[in-house]
Amino acid sequence: MGKEQLGIAVVGCGMIGRSFHMKALQTIPQYQIVGVWDAAATAAAAVARDFQVKTYADYQELLNDPAVDVVDICLPSGLHGEYGCPAARAGKHVIVEKPIDVSVENAQRLIDACEQNGTSLAVVLQSHFNPSIVKVKKALQDGALGKLIAGEAAVKWFRDPQYYQSSQWKGTKKLDGGGALMNQGIHTIDLFLWFFGEVRSLTSLVRTVLHPIEVEDLAIALLEFENGALGTITGSTACKPGFPERIELYGEKGSIALEAGRIVRWKVDGASESDYLDPVLTGSGSSDPGAIAIEYHQLQLAAVAEAILAGKQPPVSGAEALRSLRLILDIYRADGRWIHY
Structure with a gap:
């Protein structure tokens, strides 16, 4: 046994x-x-x-x-x-x-x-363990939107001075590695890549506009994906009072929007929107990092245990996590110029 x-x-x-x-x-x-x-x-x-x-x-x-x-x-x-x-x-x-x-x-x-x-x-x-996000991923795989045309990923959050002052590592290049994108925005960027696939080229503007920190508190990137779709990423911890993170997807058959991990728009040809919308607002870290829901941590950590006990690769792998890290570092590197892959 x-x-x-x-x-x-x-x-x-x-x-x-x-x-x-x-x-x-x-x-x-x-x-x-x-x-x-x-x-x-x-x-x-x-x-x-x-x-x-x-x-x-x-x-x-x-x-x-x-x-x-x-x-x-x-x-x-x-x-x-x-x-x-x-x-x-x-x-x-x-x-x-x-x-x-x-x-x-x-x-x-x-x-x-x-x-x-x-x-x-x-x-x-x-x-990756949020059922609403899984539903969107499956819809894309099934071709619900047809060819993807454009997308927007926005994390317009706010962190007060106390957030950065509460530890010696937050907002530092060495230990935080970046700011609004690397720390706060990475979940949304990870999902954006999960939905759209690989990036062909990108450009960006990366700034520190409000907080006295070593890394960015505002960044905007423009991306072209391998599938031909265009996308934008906005990440900030300087947008008072802080707004729920949002992903919008546009395809030839309609559009879908997620806000704070819940489906708030499902305007898709042949689908009844009311069948897909989420009625309950889930937690967002838009102004309080402690407000993020714990349930998806529970689901992933349980899935990791089940995989290890079964001798299988647990989710999410290092290789998969490396994709969002590479993209964020390339957004930092671009800052005013184009990068082509």
Whole structure:
């Protein structure tokens, strides 16, 4: 009889680790939370107390623990590869929050380390588990819109000064890797690529207009996709008071719009819109990062456990997560010029 439960340790006890991953993991029977670790011992101790698990003296002690099958990394983005690679070499499966890392090189090292050591890698891009988004993806695959013509992805959020002042890594090039696109916009950009496919060329303007940070708080990109469609991406943390993220899709047979992960428009030839619209508003991080719904974290983390226990590749793979990272870095690189692939 195969293993029925995975021991998991959470690395990083900030808001994401504490309020999202720990809360989600404790609801999933396929996981047993073994312990937590954070470089800030007081943060780790507080989470360990609240969730009644143990702490580790250091990261190596965690990796040496035979009870740990999976290491769940909730550290600043620029540390994902640095901590994920040793976990893979220790024979642990690895889960990392988005983005996979802040550089393609570090992300690829993490992918390679997991492959070379026979361990699984999953990147948390939980919107893939939103039923409304899955419905849109299937409709596109079934040709509901026909040939795609254009699309818009907009994350016009707001973060107040306290958000950036609350930690030493937010808004820094080294550990945040970017601003409104890399941190806040990556989920929407990931979905945009999921819907439209590969990019043929792009140009952009990238600016820091409001916050005293090292990275952008406003960026706008124009893209041409391989399928011929045109698209725009807007990402900001300077749009007061903050507006729900939105994706609009236009095809030869109609248009579909998503707002905060729910379907708000389904104007498609031969379809009754009322059959597709979502009546309930889901959580958006437009002005409060803590307002994001936890349910899709639960769904993805459960799917990861099921895949690992079955010996399969868990969703979302490192290679898939690398696509949105590459695009964001190319948008930064373009800034006033065209990039052709």
